[in-house]
Structure formats: structure tokens, C-alpha cells
Amino acid sequence: MKRRILPIVLAFLFIINLSALAALAYNRWFSSPASPPQETPVTLEALQEPIGLDQRQLQQMKGLRGALEDEIASILVQIQQNRQALILEMQKSEPDLAAVDKTIDEIALLQSQIEKTTVRSLMRDKELMTPSQQTRYFSMFEEHVRGMGRGQGRRVRGKRGRGWQRNQ
Secondary structure, eight states: HHHHOOOOHHHHHHHHHHHHHHHHIIIIISSSOOOOOOOOSSSSHHHHHHHHEEEEEEEEHHHHHHHHHHHHHHHHHHHHHHHHHHHHHHHHOOOOOOHHHHHHHHHHHHHHHHHHHHHHHHHHHHSOHHHHHHHHHHHHHHHHHHHHOOOOOOOTTTOOTTTOOOOO
């Protein structure tokens, strides 16, 4: 009796594993890719119609946005320099953990600076809008921020697997 059960159990497990592999292969190569999440507009021109901005508001916001982008670009350069220093320190045969921690803290401070700068820019944008425009603006912003927490990161469409790299 025991001799009959073992081959039956092994055959059953083999069939289950084969089915699982077939399902994985089908999902990997034959199923259609999931539709990308609905993207919210991020350019000012794309915001103009949904929010109802007039040309004067759009031009004022463009001026503010240009200054914001320059400031953030400068901070991103500093972050990249710190990350490079961090990598160099970690590659040493005996890395200085205090230096590693200090560099990580500097990167966190710079990232915090980007957040603060961005929020201040949003608040300046808000001053240019009517109350109903503000409501639509922050509703769209909230949707955009919520979508960022779903692993979307900075992924560029068509470049799967490179989401951790900066868009170029």
C-alpha cells in the first residue's frame, strides 16, 4: 500500500508544479501587459484646461516654475555628488561608517530641501488661482502624489527595469 501512495503523491506534485510553471510562462510571454496607471498632467500647459487657468496665470506660473526647476536641478547635482562620495566610501576596504552616516544625512537633508522648495512653489501657485481653481489644482496634486506610492517611481515608459535611474 505504501509503495503505491508514493508514486501517486509524486505524480500529483509533478502535475501541480507543471501547472504553476505553465501559468507563469503564460503570464510572462502571452498575456497582454496591464494598462499603465492614469497619469496626471505635470506640465503647466496640461494643467491649463482642467484647472481653468487663463494666459496671465499660466505665464506667471511659468516664471515661478522656471526658478523652481533651476533650484531643484542645483540640489540634484549636490545629491548626485554625495551619492558618488557614498559609493566611493563604501568601496574602500575599511569604510568609515561615520562618514557613510554623515553622507546619508546630507542626502536626506538635500531631499528634504527639495520637498520644502516644491511645497513653497505650490503655495505660490495657489496665490495666483481662484478658490475653485485651487480646489481642482490640489485635487489633481493629491491624485499625483497618491500614484507615486505605488512603485511607479521615475520609470520611463518602455524602459522596464530601470525605474531607479534618473530620466534622461
